[in-house]
Amino acid sequence: MAVTITIPTALRQYAAGKATVVLEADNVGALLRGLVEQHPTLGKHLFGEDGRLRSFVNVYVGDEDIRYLAGEATPLQAGETVSIIPAIAGGTR
Amino acid sequence: MTAPLALIGNTPLLRLTNLVEGLANGVELYAKAEWYNLGGSVKDRPALWMIRDGERRGLLRPGVRIADATSGNTGIAYATIGAALGYGVTLALPANASPERLRTLRALGAELILTDPAEGMDRAITTIRALVAHAPEGYFYPDQYSNPANPQAHYETTAPEIWSQTGGKVSHFVAALGTSGTFMGTVRRLRELKPHLRAVAVQPDSPYHALEGVKHMASTQLVPAIYDPGMPDGVSEISSEEAFATARHLARHAGLLVGISAAANVAAALHIARELREGVVVTILCDSASRYLSERFWAVEDNVAGAGI
Numbered sequence: 098m099a100v101t102i103t104i105p106t107a108l109r110q111y112a113a114g115k116a117t118v119v120l121e122a123d124n125v126g127a128l129l130r131g132l133v134e135q136h137p138t139l140g141k142h143l144f145g146e147d148g149r150l151r152s153f154v155n156v157y158v159g160d161e162d163i164r165y166l167a168g169e170a171t172p173l174q175a176g177e178t179v180s181i182i183p184a185i186a187g188g189t190r
Numbered sequence: 191m192t193a194p195l196a197l198i199g200n201t202p203l204l205r206l207t208n209l210v211e212g213l214a215n216g217v218e219l220y221a222k223a224e225w226y227n228l229g230g231s232v233k234d235r236p237a238l239w240m241i242r243d244g245e246r247r248g249l250l251r252p253g254v255r256i257a258d259a260t261s262g263n264t265g266i267a268y269a270t271i272g273a274a275l276g277y278g279v280t281l282a283l284p285a286n287a288s289p290e291r292l293r294t295l296r297a298l299g300a301e302l303i304l305t306d307p308a309e310g311m312d313r314a315i316t317t318i319r320a321l322v323a324h325a326p327e328g329y330f331y332p333d334q335y336s337n338p339a340n341p342q343a344h345y346e347t348t349a350p351e352i353w354s355q356t357g358g359k360v361s362h363f364v365a366a367l368g369t370s371g372t373f374m375g376t377v378r379r380l381r382e383l384k385p386h387l388r389a390v391a392v393q394p395d396s397p398y399h400a401l402e403g404v405k406h407m408a409s410t411q412l413v414p415a416i417y418d419p420g421m422p423d424g425v426s427e428i429s430s431e432e433a434f435a436t437a438r439h440l441a442r443h444a445g446l447l448v449g450i451s452a453a454a455n456v457a458a459a460l461h462i463a464r465e466l467r468e469g470v471v472v473t474i475l476c477d478s479a480s481r482y483l484s485e486r487f488w489a490v491e492d493n494v495a496g497a498g499i
Contacts, residue, residue, distance in 0.1 A: 105398065106310070106411075107396075107397035107398040107406070107409065108397065108398050110397070110409060141396070142396045142397075142398050143398075145431070151430070151431070152430075152431065152434075152486065152487065152490075153399075153400035153430050153431075153434075153487070154398070181398075182307075182308075183310060183398070184398060184399060184400040184430070185399075185400060185401075185402045
């Protein structure tokens, strides 16, 4: 199902400058891996050498932090918005 | 008797040499404990210098408020010094700033304008600029990214302190770049005293990072006007994970609870110190961990002794 993912300013340079990407995915992990497949240079910024999401990467489904849902296994509904938000409150200035 | 503002500067230089194995006999490692400043961070120095400079230039007078956009230590420094000197302080910051910070700022009497978190610091900056433009007589806007009084504070205080506390032996200075004020001012003065000083700038390994207060200069749209990219001799890239591990190590093996950017500085200083046969490496512990205790990374167990160090 088609899900929109929003990309923070700091990472757009690795996603051809895009602020949002629409992808087909059933859960958050598949969505993020699909994103990295399209934009391989994003990979090391989101995932560690162990292949897991880096601990400080904040991913939200709607308004909910996936850490309080099912993490990468969090299921997605069509039309939902997933956001990667800055790791520091206040952003990157 | 001591006036509160006299508690800014003259911070202790902590010896960290014993913290780590594998340093050559002739190598020493030191760090400035900046949480000893009145407002609890290195930012007291530039904030005080910018405020005093504003007074001297007649921009800050009784009845004028200090206004800026900052979600971090600079805001706490303005609020602290403003309270001590009798100036009101108005700060714009994203509404998702940590509860500890919001409470600290409110406790110090600062007026807070909370902006849309999704739009980050950029929205806070445009908000404060609009406020100041609307009533320029009522506000003093220090603008730490462009204000020469910011590096000047380090030129006049941090550098001479390091010089005298190391007896002139400092050979390497290591510090993260945020506004770049600490790095620029300290290095400029230390190089006058020791032309062969080696100065290494600490940078996050990615523009998306958790090193609060540190700016990824290679990718930012807003390079600080005070930054001269020709100043560092080298750059040390530190991952957020390594900074977290170093913060845990300093807490658990040295009793030093330091913040994330301080931990990144120590991680970089250790990399440099390990490569030397002799030298005196100095870095900055920007603040203590008290403003970051709600962060998740403290809960991680490091199974390997000395992991990250």
